[in-house]
Amino acid sequence: MELDIVALSRFQFALTALYHFLFVPLTLGLSVLLAIMETVYVMTGRQVWRQMTKFWGVLFGINFAIGVATGIVMEFQFGMNWSYYSYYVGDIFGAPLAIEGLMAFFLEATFVGLFFFGWDKLSKVGHLLVTWCVALGTNFSALWILVANGFMQNPVGSALNPQTMRMEITSFFDVVFNPVAQAKFVHTVSAGYVCASIFVLGVSAWYMLKGRHLEIAKRSMTVAASFGLAAALSVVVLGDESGYLTTENQKMKLAAIEAMWKTEPAPAAFTAFGFPDQQARETHFAVHIPWVMGLIGTRSLTTEIPGIDKLEQQAEMRIRDGIKAFDALMQIRAAPTPEAVPAELTTSFEELGHELGYALLLKRYVDDPRQATDAQIAQAARDTIPHVPTLFWSFRVMVGLGMFFIVLTGTFFWLSARRHLDKYPLLLKIAVIAIPLPWIAIEAGWIVAEIGRQPWVIEGVLPTAMAVSSLGASTVLTTLVGFAVLYTALIVVEMTLMIRAIQKGPEPDDEPEAELISETLVPAAE
Structure with missing residues (x-):
């Protein structure tokens, strides 16, 4: 059986991403919960809140360290397994990744160290600022x-340079404030907050059942329930x-999520x-619920949501337009100098260049898309349909767990409001x-986002089959097994490590409470 380099490369990236994403949500949520708990400690001076912050901070630190170890590999994969992707959009995709490493990760890593080792070296307010x-x-x-992933879902602020055959940034502002990226950011971060809240809630509930650390458990459950409810609603x-x-x-993704084969009258x-x-x-x-999809997907009662069959027909038309764009591109590149390119060719490419990616879908079947047969064009159009059952069920698992x-x-x-937690x-x-x-729901959401984009590595611009490196399948298979x-x-x-830390529980804190100090000093003064 011949090994498919594209499938193996996709599976390897999916494996490492799914593993890495086990750690990210808990890190996102616990970091904010720690800041909330320490804020209460600084405001009240109650030692129990300091103990809480330290205890959950240990679990945060374990998760953070393993998350960093699994995340480092992912960025190297772009150069190793997806070299043409890195070449084609590296000028755009590399910018937010570089900023993440230079600004956000270094900021995070530096202050994580101060969080753990600065308890007795910084003032209360100083340490609180570190935690935030x-x-x-x-x-x-x-x-x-x-932001980088949002560009893959909705490529904005960029254009193809016909001479270099690379995508270049035309507006960094548009890339950063891409509406898809912003929506994905707030949705993903909120899901991380829910994940951490359910984790804190569950661990605290275990302490309650065991009759251990009840003061810390009750307060932790109150914070987690309040924060988690707000996050779950958001x-x-x-x-x-x-x-x-x-x-x-991404109309095809939506149609696949709903298994909407035929276009329905509005509202769907x-x-x-x-x-x-x-x-x-x-x-x-x-089992259908009338009108709901139309209201959610279009926020109207009259806008139609196209079905898979109609979108496949549209894809075939876009492939044919893409072939014209590819032909214009090849003639532009064949010109001896940019000045020698006829104006009509430039105009033709400007008009149809946005469909070039659809012509590149044919590269899987023929070297020159201009030589594609009608059957190959029809097959390429069918390739734009992702695996519907996977998307359908992943989406419903995610939504069901969210409820x-x-x-x-x-x-x-x-x-907690009625003080009946026990x-x-x-x-x-x-x-x-x-x-x-929460991890099941989050991984299901990741599957919806990424499988729903197939066959594109960049929606409508670069097919996944073109983005891989020229590696031997055995090489990718070996590294895949190694990563697994x-x-x-x-x-x-x-x-x-997490189970041991939880079983051990919070350690007693040597710092005396402000209330206890005042109670002992006042009688002595009298």
Whole structure:
């Protein structure tokens, strides 16, 4: 069986990204929770809040260290496994990655060190500022990574230079403030806040069930429930915005998520349940909720959402326009000097150049897209349809778990307000069992975002099949297995260290509380 270099490269990147993304959400959320807890400590002077901050800080540190170790490899993969991608869009994609490394990551890493070793060397307010800088740096890292990813989903602020055959930035402002990138950033960060909140809630519930560290557990649950409820509600709102932008920029992804094979009259129904059959192009046992998809996807009752069949037909037309753009590009490049290019060729490329990526889909079947047959064009158009069942079910797992998190955090928020956190052991057990669920929801969301973009590595611009390096399949397979073994070992290390730290629990703090000092000094003075 011949190994497919494109499939292997995709699988390797997916493997490393999925592993790395196990650590990122908890880092994002815990950093903010630490800042909130230490803020309460500085405002009240209560030692228990200092203990809480230190304890959850240990878990943050373990997760942060393993996350850095798994994340370093990912950026090297762009040069090793995706060299043509790096060449084609390196001027654009490399900028936010460089900023993330130079500004956000260094800021984060520097203040992480001060957080752990500065407790007795900095003032209370100084250490609090350090903790907020850790949270700021962590979220800045996510911002620049998602700016880069947002460009892959919605390439803006750039243009192809026909002479160098590279994409160049035309507006860095547009790249940074890409609406897709901004929506993905706030949605992803909010999901990280939910992840950390459920983690803190579950660990604290375990302490409650064991009758250990009750003071810290109750306060941690109160903070996690309040912060988690706000974050879970925001995930829904921000997810709606992300879905609306998908309707504008990635229509095929939206149609695949809904398994919408045929274009429906507006407003389209939402398929709550069903079994998509990609070969038969129908969804078996589908349960529809009228109007909902039209309202979510278009925010109107009259705007049509195109189905997969219609989008495939449009893709075929765009491929044919792309062939014309490719022909104009080849003639422009054949000219001896840029000044010798006929004006009509330049005009033709300017008019159809945005469809060039669709012509490049044919590179999988023919070296020169201009020589493609009708059958090859039709096949390339079919390639624009991602794997519908995977998107359909991943999206519903993500949304279903998101609704559960709202109910869970809302319940514990209500219990904390009534001071009944220890009244219902069954709810505490549910909170413990729920600890891994945010990671399942987040990984499902990542699958929706990335598989939904296929067959593009950059939506409408560069097909995935063209972006890979000219490596031997055996080389990629070997490194893939190596990464799988290494990352699995790191997961085991992470879990072992986290479980040991949780079983050990918070350590007593030697710093006396302000209240205790005042109580002992006043009688002595009298």
